[in-house]
Amino acid sequence: MLFLYCVLLVSCLIMLVAGIVEQRRHFANLERIPNRVLVNGIRGKSSITRLCAGALRGGGLTTVAKTTGTAARFIHPDATEEPVYRKFGIANVVEQIGIVRRAAAYRPDALVMECMAVMPALQEINQSKLIQSTIGVLCNVREDHVAEMGPTLDDIARSLSRSMPYGGICVTAEKERFDVLQEEADARDCRLVYADPETVSDEELRGFSWFTFKENVAIALTVAELLGVDRATALKGMYEAPPDPGVLSVERYLAPDGKRLRFANVFAANDPESTLMNINQLLDLGAVDRPLNVVINCRPDRVERNGQMGAIVPDLRPDRVFVIGHPAKSAIDAIPAEWRDRAVDLGGEQRDGEAFMHELLGYLGESSSLVAIGNIHGQGEVLLEHLAELPPDEAEDAPPAGADQPAPSFARPFDPYADAPDPYAAYPTGTGPHAHPEQAQTPYAQGPYGQTPYAQGPYAEAPYAQGPHAEAPYAQTPYAQAPYAQGPHAEAPYAQTPYAEAPHAQAAPAPDPYAYGNPQPHPDPHPRQPAPPPPQPAADPYGIAAATPVPAWPQPQPQPQYPYIPGEPR
The missing domain is CATH 3.90.190.20 (Mur ligase, C-terminal domain)
Known part of the structure; x- marks a missing residue:
């Protein structure tokens, strides 16, 4: 019996030493990779991993990537890939150690890894022990794996935050739960960066030969920018990146x-x-x-x-x-x-x-x-x-007549944007007021305003002459003949103001007694004003004014007279 205890003790010591040696080797491999990106979230992790790797490759960085989605793949720096071997076909987070070891052999500039853990505790171990990412990605928070991560979206967001790097950077496109992610990032001294999907234009999205979303592209562009790759170069690399086998x-x-x-x-x-x-x-x-x-x-x-x-x-x-x-x-x-x-x-x-x-x-x-x-x-x-096993339907894939451009080498069987209209195709040249050489391609060059502003619109003849207000119920309003043309101010600079028939129409502006160089004595600052005439009601085709009594105009109260004393402030 003592012999068996000795064997057990020696075995435990050997395993302990082997574990320490393996951990030190693993940390040494991580040190050989200066930039490590860990992609986590609910949906789109595999696509974002490939987009980030493609963007960094396009920028000239030696990049290794590994996906874990529908079909786990190890992606080499030249964009070739191979399936990840799993004993008995069972996925285990420990396989990340072997992936890091293989990646370190390339001496890469960056490693992009998809998080394969679901349990919150395993997500934290995956970050703190296995990857130690410098840039984390938390793509989105959706309702999934509620048994492991929690019943509410806030719980899921906090569970996913376990993969944020301490003292690092985390990129996210999640907008609804951004405040929850910010709290978790502050607790880890992590800078949270929002990747705005609206910064990705439809024209940039059109360059992909497979389906993707603006959120995914925005995240990849943000990661590339953090690692010093400009936008145009990153997009070119993403266009050339092979899609995931489980892509839409x-x-x-x-x-x-x-x-x-x-x-x-x-x-x-x-x-x-x-x-x-x-x-x-x-x-x-x-x-x-x-x-x-x-x-x-x-x-x-x-x-x-x-x-x-x-x-x-x-x-x-x-x-x-x-x-x-x-x-x-x-x-x-x-x-x-x-x-x-x-x-x-x-x-x-x-x-x-x-x-x-x-x-x-x-x-x-x-x-x-x-x-x-x-x-x-x-x-x-x-x-x-x-x-x-069904035969493909190639009738709709036939190129249009006269098309002599070959398809790109990375084209998929179906181009999702092939039939989408070009918003600028109808405006090839300019003939209107925007036909300046620098603006000849603007979308208004041959549009409805191509010749003169509003030349063909409802305002072609006169204000509202052809528009929907030409007839009733607006035909009898005070503005029917010309804008504010009636009243004592018709010829003055204020002829267009709405006070043309108001009670103030008879009052003329008094000269400024304080104008520079005016020798006139200062008038009484509170003169007695005559009562203004009552307001004249405007034409009312619907009889609304008859049903609503008009309040009397307030009468001014007499003000006391104060003599002016020279030298005193007014």
């Missing part, structure tokens, strides 16, 4: 019986807010259209999320809602009663994929769109496999 995408297929199908994979956005935002963007861009059909994939370990997907059906307004996976009842019961008749249960998780795909395609029309939401694992993966 739209594919076109030819279904049996000649049906044409547009399919949008929105599985990666598995919270209600992100799902709605993604689908609305696809509809706005015309990537998908109506009739719109929705597929909800259910998982037994995500029952709450299944119900969330069912609850947003009225906001999507689909023609059909196909429910796959198990338990389908968790999503169908969450659909409001007035929309529940559109739900189609395609069976549980054990149903053959070919069978439920044949039934699903049978419900679709000649040309329709299909959007997949919820969780990708389980029947969602089966759905994607069977859709990939």
Whole structure:
């Protein structure tokens, strides 16, 4: 027995020494990487990681990156990538040690890592022990992982803040919970920087060959700016960065019986807010259209999320809602009663994929769109496999006649901005008052004001001559003939003032007795004023004035006379 205790003690000592040695080596590897960026949040972490890495590569910085989303990838400095090997297919935060070791071998200028921890305690360990980031990213706060992070959005924001670097910088595009994040940043002596999505123009967003959001681009641009990369160079690098395998995408297929199908994979956005935002963007861009059909994939370990997907059906307004996976009842019961008749249960998780795909395609029309939401694992993966077997619909991808520009080397099968109109295409040259060489391309050059201001508008002849006020009820107002033309001030500089017929119309401005060089004696400062005449009512086509009594004009009170004493202040 004593021998066994000695073996146990020696083993513990060996493990302790090995742990200390590994920790020192890990910290030494971190020291070889001067800039470390840790990306955390609820949605878009993988895309932001790739955008940040692309922006820094574009600026000439040797950059290594690692994503953890739909498919974990290790991205080399030349933008090539490979899958992250996981023993038994189980993700563990300890794998970050090996990633840092591989990254340090390149002697990089920057390392961009996606946070793979969900539990708040593990998020803090991931920051303080494994990455020790110099720049943190907290992209957004959404309702997800409530069992681990907390039931409210404030709780989730505070949990995510555990990854903020002490004494470092944190970049965020979260606006609604910014005050909560600021409190957490102040407690860690961390400078919180807001990346405003409005600083990203539609023209800059048009340069991407895959779907992304202004919030993601704004964060990547802010990180690049903090590391000394200018905006134009960072954007060029982001345009060339390969997209994440789970990025929002739209594919076109030819279904049996000649049906044409547009399919949008929105599985990666598995919270209600992100799902709605993604689908609305696809509809706005015309990537998908109506009739719109929705597929909800259910998982037994995500029952709450299944119900969330069912609850947003009225906001999507689909023609059909196909429910796959198990338990389908968790999503169908969450659909409001007035929309529940559109739900189609395609069976549980054990149903053959070919069978439920044949039934699903049978419900679709000649040309329709299909959007997949919820969780990708389980029947969602089966759905994607069977859709990939359908022949692609290349009819809409044919280039227009006369197009001789080759597609860029990084182009995706579908360009989300290909059909978007150019807001300046209708104004190629200028002929109007803005036709100066420096302003020849302004959007007003050939617009409705191209020749002269208001030349073609409702004010072409005279004020309000052709406009909506030409007739009643404004035709009988005091301004009907000309602006304020009546009254004793018609010829004076104040001919346009609204006091033309007011009680003050008869009063003339008195000369200034205090003007420089005026030898006249100073008048009485409080002379007795005559009572002004009562105000004349204006024309009232609706009889409002008759129903409302006009109060009498207040009569001035006599003021005492005070003789002027020279030398006394007035």
